[in-house]
Amino acid sequence: MNIIADLKKVATKSPWLYRINAGSCNGCDVELATTACIPRYDVERLGCQYCGSPRHADIVLITGPLTARVKDAVLRLWEEIPDPKVTVAVGVCPISGGIFRESYAVHAPIDRYLPVDVNVPGCPPRPQAIIEGVAKAIELWREKL
Amino acid sequence: MTNQLALLAAVFVFPGGLFALLFGLALKGADRRVAARLQGRVGPPLAQPFFDLVKLGFKRTMVPATSAGQTLFLGAPLVGVVAMLVAAALVPIAGVYAPQPILGNLLVLLYLLMVPGVVLMVAGSASGSPYGSIGFSREMALMLAYEGPLVLVVAAVALRTGWGMGGTVTFSLSEIVEYQRTHGAFLLDPVMWPAVAAFVFFYPANLGIVPFDIPEAETEVLEGPLLEYSGPALGLFKVMSALKAVVVLGLGLALFFPVAPNGIFGLVFWLVEMLVLMILGVTVVRVSVGRMRIDQAFAFFLKWPLLFAAASLAVVAVVG
Amino acid sequence: MTRLPEDIESRLAAVAPAGVRFEKTTDGHGTTVAWLELADKDDLFPVGELLKEIGARLSMTTASAPPAPEEEEEEETEAAEGEEAAETPEKAPKLSFGGTALDGTALELAYHFDVGGDTLTVKAHVVQGGEIDSLTPLFRTADWGEREMMELYSLTVRHHPDPRRLFIDQGIDPAVFERLIPFSTLVNSASTKGLWEKVLNKKGGA
Amino acid sequence: MSSSHETVATPETFTIPVGPLHVALEEPMYFKIDVSGETVNAVDINAGHVHRGIEYLTTKRTIFQNVILTERICSLCSNSHPESFAMAAETIAGLEVPERALYLRVIAGEVKRLASNLFNVAILAHLVGYETLFMHVMEVREIAQDIKESVFGNRMDLGAMCIGGVRYDVDDEIATLLTRELDRIEPEVDRIIDTYRTNGSILGRTRGVGVLKREDALACGVVGPVARASGIDYDVRMVAPYAAYDRLPMTVHTLVDGDVWSRAMIRLAEAKTAIELIRACLRDLPGGPTHLDDRPDIPRGEAIAKVEAPRGELVYYLKTNDNPEPERVKWRVPTFMNWDALKYMLTGAKIADIAIIVNSIDPCVSCTER
Amino acid sequence: MNFLSLLFRNLKNGPSTEAFPFGPARTPARFRGRIAFDAPSCEGCKLCERVCPANAIKFTKSADGLAFDCWHDTCVFCGNCEFYCPTKSIRQTTDWHLAHTQAEKYTMVEHGLIPNMKCVECGATALDTAPNVAKVKPAMAAEEVAELRARCPKCRAKFLKARRAKP
Structure with a gap:
């Protein structure tokens, strides 16, 4: 049993990230790209890696207020991510709808449709805040494994 | 009996199997770390x-609903791993390990080296995703492009060794290694330089790195054939790719530079050589160029590598 | 990239026989902003042809539904204060230039043209549920703008090559901009209320 | 991917869905692309995934709230929207914006342009699979991001505009910081321009790819760098000057080839010009207030205002009545015009180039679909 | 070629990666982060509630007084509230450590209370808001402001009128 626990500890050093844009204004997305890809923040230090396929993901970062047209695609995509996974809502839009909440075309908050684990408010949150959110997500993920 | 045990050990423990896997993973780790440094980052741990x-x-393995068949979908990576295990046992380590003839020779190795590509093609088509299909056709085009020059290069090496040893051709890697250990490495032999040049292009193409990572290009076809794989099945692909790195690099060393002392120092020397080869031949290349388009890559291979490879065969044939 | 010609007003009047109302201002940088109101919406196409000829580019189309005059409401409150309520006759609805009733059921379509940096806005009035000619044969760029007008308001653009919805999801009722009052059911403003209840409760509990 | 795996008509031709959630596209958009082998036959664009109904929301918010709401239409052009909106409101009210504010508006706009253009060319490198170059350009862009965070307080949404002026000021300390950071970023931008001009990997994937001929560009009415790369000499800052642009050393860059590479080079040249403009503003910055008194009244009226956003001409139409909320706000973003031109650019292209070509118009879907 | 020089430069200069999250992160002084509310200086004009585009600020009347709440999970950190606040009672701090787990979602609130008080003059219950004295001439001394503050709105008006009447 101990070996399993040790291996799990090892496994949490490899959280792969996947981002879903649920109709965001780009702000959070650009910041996510910045956080994930550039030397200044280098999340690869934490073993994080951006993946192109939802099936490879462990931590899913959702941005945007969940627009009517993208809703089904987002929910289907989220289903395709194999368990155990941790969901992080990035920016105020998915968390509460933010500035767009009262629109006819917006379905936020996103936790009405799928379980969210971590919220990172901001408009957009700065990369360091996103890293903090990811760190929180990794902790939760360890428990889920 | 002992022979069979030794065979099993060669495939599963050393130099294939466990050893090759761990070393392959370490090579990949080194590649990522060095790439990070070249890009001005800290990078991941080794x-x-x-x-x-x-x-x-x-993680959980998910089989997509569009998949052509679960057996094919999950079996493909397994075949690839087995092929690479055998291939790893086929690569000699100068002064340390010579594969038993019963396992096969250079020709068998060439066939085995095609397996990962075929596996990716099968995986791509079995996943039933349109991106997988595009990945399939790209992988096929790329294999067509790079296998040609490779065969010519191998033929040149086989001829050079065979004639040097007074025979016709030899496809025994052990003999090729031994010949060079007594007559000097082909890397230092001007006659073989075109072959070396052609082989250099083979590395990135076969290992699927930029500029030839076309079948798996994340930004074009997502991750192509691997798109639908998850969990342990994806892990098998990672294992396959780690083993393959060892095989391909090891093959390069065996073909052109099998120079090393005997025994444990030979092994250390070999490990260092492999590392250097990985960094110079793979890491530096992939951080300093962008991706080609499949038609560009195809045209490219039909030009320079093929030219070099053909030249190498011609030169060897003329010089004798 | 020529700018708005000097004689534009007379040329426009010539192609729009039902009548036009033209206005223009030029700012300190020499940039002109002109407004043209058409008496008859069917003059839009010939006006478009003229503008095409002078090298204009259709840069934007706006549809809007001017609300029913608020005077009524205001008068009611005024009436409550003063005592002239009885005297106020039922006023005839205000008319737009060209005679469309501005009682909240008319649409105002504005076509904004760019002429080398100057802007000319052509306005046409259409009743709700009415029709207007598509400008797509003249300006390729009219395509999306007109599709957008159709999905936001009950309006038909005649001869549009691709009258599908543009941005708004099929799951959302048509003519969203016209449902000004029953909209609250469609809009999730209930969501705001619910969220605030949770916020205030949590805080109280904590 | 995830989205419908509708496929395979005949063995020769495929229909591949690109999007709506595709890793190569920053934003959800959905193309259906008919291909034979690796060549594109036809493209169908299906829009609306980022439609948030903002035009509707603007009529439910006051004009002062709308300055921020329009900023949230898109974070990459997030300065141009409120600027244009504020200009329209100021025109209606006949407000005279203080001179200092006009220069400060230029600074905010050009900092955004610098960062936005660098982001686009960085993504180009990413799509070409040139990760190191991508990281390098993004790293250089971080200097611009630092400027934004230090001067305005946020890395994307500056919150610089208000009706009647700007909300921020440049004091000596900030001016020094700006000069220092510009001194850092300028040589890097020069080097990036050099790289894009000469690098084989970039040239091989972008020259002659996604060509938009001048006559097609005119028919589509494209704007911004896309138009200027196809030889159309149109820049709002020049033809209909606003803010302080008529007093600054403006250069309009044009190229004639109309390919992906030309568009990238135009953007880089404009990034360089942006640096020069900010320097000129800092040099000439007049004194005085940065904004008018608290909250000016906006009477009934209508106005048009346009600015040159990083992606091209951005037009705002504002109509007010006696309510604090506007009666109608309508805007047309550059991508709304440029998107149509993709049909010309993509036909006959290779699958591998789809993302590169789409990126070359610097599509701003969230702007377009609102 | 100049590209290889970049790789070389990267090797020579070492990684440019920031220490965060293993070390401190730089935060500029003008950073627009978490909202902070200072109830004692608030005039209770509720302008912030009206200019907030995201509906993140809410004033609620209760038996204790006037409560201010700003929910950070919907705040867009635009700074309109601070910009328009006449007394700058509402400020954006440089704090950006806002990431939180789902369980804490509804507790991400900046709360403040403008308490009720009894008017020293008439004894009526009134909100203890800061008096609006910015435009009062001649400027008021601190003691005078405190005196004014202790009164209800009606008595404040009387107080100011009486003050103006003074020579």
């Missing part, structure tokens, strides 16, 4: 590929 593999073990 053991990151190992962590990734463990992680994948804990």
